[in-house]
Amino acid sequence: MTEKSWLYSVLEAVQGEMREDPAMTWLFELTPPVASNPGMPVINLETEFGRKRVVNTGIDENWMVSTVIGSGLAGSRSATYVPYQGAAMPFQVIQNHAGKLRHMTGGKASMPVVFIIELTGQTPGFAGQHSDYELDTAYAHIAGVRTVVPSTPYDAKGMMVSALRSPDPVVYLYPAGLRTLTEEVPDGQYEVPLDKAAVRMEGGDLTIVGNGPSMPIAMEAAGRLKEEGMSPEVIDLRVLKEMDTETLVNSVAKTKRLLTVDQSYYTLCPGAEVIARVAENVEGARYKRVAFPDAPPPASPEMFLWMRPNADHVFDAATQLVG
């Protein structure tokens, strides 16, 4: 095992599958499928597999995703990396075609494809579409696509392997802010299930539920709460669809307190679904939600950093919820 970066871990998964399957393709736009990592060989999908299978395209994310779907319908596994600026462009074809074709055809259509949808939300200074983190909800709400959002390099690789091997179309959300994370990641291929949340910290006082980009702050806050003598349980959703209700309900049935943490806009953020599912199944619990306000992200770092949920916000909200 080697300490690996997020992107390296993901491309290792893709490289492994492409070596096994000569029909598999990869489409990209401005993010070359290239990664290097100390002590590891450079990965360059374009040079290794050639330009018939790995294609650098024009600025048309709807085309990228549609081409991947069409490849899947023709029996070829295929994946594409959609940069955050184009994250909404393929929404319609994912919602109406990738998500509905299997059902509409009575099970005849199969799409073993993966859409890596990069989302930002971490970077001050850019504003608007260059700083937002909001499409998780749009993709998680629609039917027929598995929408996942790993929060560690280990899960990023394992869930990519599972996604590429799944006969179902997978929307694989890629929170750009987590790119800098590194951890020990196995060199071989391994799978992480596409339908299970992960309990990252066990505790009995309250349940903190985060996902993707909100996990680092959830964990940091939980660590500090522990130092303060509190016993938080931290759950990483990992999967927005199909959401792992059981893990959530079991935890809150125990703690009776639920705090959700999202980088997404407050209204209809994933945390709203978490609270609703728990509230339908657990009586007498108390709830709180930390999320980005219902406002586009402004450019000014002073405004943006004040609005973006951070570990202090989570720490304070948790303290209020328990106290």
Add this chain to the structure above:
Amino acid sequence: MTEKSWLYSVLEAVQGEMREDPAMTWLFELTPPVASNPGMPVINLETEFGRKRVVNTGIDENWMVSTVIGSGLAGSRSATYVPYQGAAMPFQVIQNHAGKLRHMTGGKASMPVVFIIELTGQTPGFAGQHSDYELDTAYAHIAGVRTVVPSTPYDAKGMMVSALRSPDPVVYLYPAGLRTLTEEVPDGQYEVPLDKAAVRMEGGDLTIVGNGPSMPIAMEAAGRLKEEGMSPEVIDLRVLKEMDTETLVNSVAKTKRLLTVDQSYYTLCPGAEVIARVAENVEGARYKRVAFPDAPPPASPEMFLWMRPNADHVFDAATQLVG
């Protein structure tokens, strides 16, 4: 006052505004801006205002909506009717441009425009995009657009007038299934606020919250519950963004029971947001959600009608919640 159909009421609102404002435009694709109503003059916006202001276009809903936004940015009020088949096509430009431009420009950009987004969800037999009702969540989650969903011809007209007079871009959801409704609607222009839910029935035993297409079944079920001696309170959300939290919280603080009813897919349906907001503010309440399963709508009427929420589902769920 005359008994008027839904479409007639809406076009009356548009006609009234277009007569006042010679710069205002209307774009349509396959739904001609024409309506007749017993005892009333036929409305035909195309013939009345001419083809420079009222345009029948090709099949490009993203163009229709973008053209309306561009008109608004140039200082002209404009509206377009997007048929349900194209309801997701303009999502990106509404999310990234209509919703963000005012904020990104520090308040300099103004878009006095309305996007009528037709949603279906009522008609058995068509399947997929021709029977789904799901985009309410996608539009309600994004920032900077007011997303509303009237459920009666009276509100449909009043909210259209308010939407056309609003300096903010409005996503005006049009549940096709309500087209057949008629009621007494004033001939003149009047406004219905874009930020208030409506209490349609007062009661103390439980709160039923619906919106748009789920209101008729919510009201029917509530009527039957009343006959059974129960006292339901029924709230029509009317506005998904900005959602009227106060009306919801006040009601559930009183009834301690909340049943939400949606035609949209269960996961992250508007009802999830309703439950989450209430759960954050009311202690010890009980919750239930009626919604369409997380599956595309099948063609077979036998399958579709079994899956689509109806008054019996609401009645039974309410009985369980209270009992």
Add this chain to the structure above:
Amino acid sequence: MGYSKDDATPDAEATEGFPISRRGFLRIAGLTGAGLSLGTGLARANGEIGFWAKDLSDDKLVDMYAMILRIRWHERTMADKMLGDPDYRGYNHFYAGQEAVATGVCAALRNDGAFDQIDLVYSTHRPSGHALAKGVDMKAMCAENDFRATGLNNGYGAEMHLSDPSVGFIGADGMVGPGPVLAQGSAFSFRARGSDQVSVVFGGDGTYATPHFHSTLNNAKLLDLPFIYILENNLYHQYAHYSYSSPHVDIATAARGYGIPAEVVDGQDVIQVYNAMYEAVERARTGGGPSFIEAKTYRYYNHWGAPGAKVGELGAFGYDPLAISSFRPERELRAWMQRDPVDICRATLIDWGVIDAARADEIEAEVRAEVDEAFAWAAEQPLCNPEDGLKHVFATGEVPARQFG
């Protein structure tokens, strides 16, 4: 591979005299139509060059004629059921009038064999003719259109979502725009895996104005994909004449702009359609890249369903009651019916001595019997099991019911 000088020369009508008034437009379109009907004659006068249909076996030609009839009588029988049988729940976007396009196109494709060997067809919201021509079983299709559990897609999809990958019919698409991009995506995968399969999309004149049109042709050309775009120009997209959405008289002109070989053919003449398709398929299989074929054609019924039609009569006359701001003139319909694809094919085959009139009548009788049997079989099939609606969301398992709260 490049494309012939001819393809590179933009269509004169399309590059002169913008903008075109609707009347002037129809006049030009009329002339074009005339020119086209002459087309076949000319090709034949020129002898064999590019006239591949001449090389077909009698059986194949007869099959093509029978296919045109199968589509035609499926349409007529369904229209009669919709109009005459109150218990019948099926509906259709009728294809009658356009049969020669689907038939000529699919006759040039590989329609049976392993899934990774056959050619793929992507259809539209008007799929029944394309489906039959590609080899979809009529019984199964009739059952699907009637929402039966044993239908082609087990009642989940019905008319706008007919799909049968086993014959390469990826299927119908209720949306207008995305289909062509998905179809070229399949072509992309063929190129990537070194397959000689071809991916074909049918699209109406309405697909021209969609933003997807540009994505499809531009990338198909840039990547030289084995992709063929069949544009069925029946003059209307729902309730608007195509001059409302296209500045081109021949939409093929737009395809040539990308450097894609594009032909305009008489969509009422199956022989012309086949000949153009044969060349396009050869080009695609041999790595020559994409082709575009515009078939000038016409639908005998209105956009959707059978409004304006009468039991036992072919076509829907009078104005479409659903249309308001753009009408199709009844005379336009009557004029097009003078050049009926069934008559043209029948006359050609008799003219070539492939069959005689008596045999032609027999074939039609056999086809009508097959069609009646298919509808009768479908009507006997079981309805769907409500709970099954929760299946097939994902490859395995089913989703929970949520309507009960």
Add this chain to the structure above:
Amino acid sequence: MGYSKDDATPDAEATEGFPISRRGFLRIAGLTGAGLSLGTGLARANGEIGFWAKDLSDDKLVDMYAMILRIRWHERTMADKMLGDPDYRGYNHFYAGQEAVATGVCAALRNDGAFDQIDLVYSTHRPSGHALAKGVDMKAMCAENDFRATGLNNGYGAEMHLSDPSVGFIGADGMVGPGPVLAQGSAFSFRARGSDQVSVVFGGDGTYATPHFHSTLNNAKLLDLPFIYILENNLYHQYAHYSYSSPHVDIATAARGYGIPAEVVDGQDVIQVYNAMYEAVERARTGGGPSFIEAKTYRYYNHWGAPGAKVGELGAFGYDPLAISSFRPERELRAWMQRDPVDICRATLIDWGVIDAARADEIEAEVRAEVDEAFAWAAEQPLCNPEDGLKHVFATGEVPARQFG
């Protein structure tokens, strides 16, 4: 109004010999460049016809030269701050090398007056040059790019979202694709309300492949909108040469396909850009419909920021460290810098006797002083008030804070 024969004739290079290998492509592009630099000379030899810049007042010509310099020195000063001042937080998509395009285009527009009278400009993610040329205040822009509360947009937007409707600069757009459609939407409203305003969009070669390109040109032509598409072809979209996304050598060829008058001009020569723009604006104002102008140009810096650049030096040499699968050769950059828009404009004005070398130097000195003052003023401005991020979501009020739970 139609368009000249010339516009209707497709560009030979673009219709012959598909597909073009990248090497062959660059060769052709090179030749084109040469042909273009000759362009001005020819036009002048031909005398006054279509040579509108000759009619401009000396003051106007001097203003154009000064504007090119204002953009150039704003760029260079900002690059130096980014490289040299660790406290500076601003960033830019540098426009240096393309100054003559923004300057020539905006010089032909109506830039002051009431909002319902002036022409509108929609820009891109590379907006600083367009903004200055349209009349945006440099001080306010510098403050905005530095996230100051008193900046052009109060610190909400920064570089990629600069906007100032008061001068008709609707603004930058961080997205690639939607801008042109929005811009033609403004033109649609002008036509509807009978205004003689013109809507102009700047778009890079990267906008060609977006599906929006088709929506924009097709509808602008169908509705004859007062719309002008300025395609700045600087050969690269981020890290890919435009031959990766366009089969056309001249993207203008694609516009001609719609019947839209399209010109290819030397983007390094402000006079050529102005002349083409003058005709396009006249056409739009008089109801003649849309025009398309492709300006062949080049950016001296890499796609984003100043990687590879050195303080005090113009341009970024060596490969873009961010680029991987497609590089721009350093020699390509050096060759383009031989035809610098500042030098060409300066030489032309001296050549015409409008100014002499001494005056030219004075102007440059004045401009540099103005630029230094703008950055100095911006650096003094207050930072934003965090809570204000909740404002301007809607026209009134503010949204609740939600980050605290």
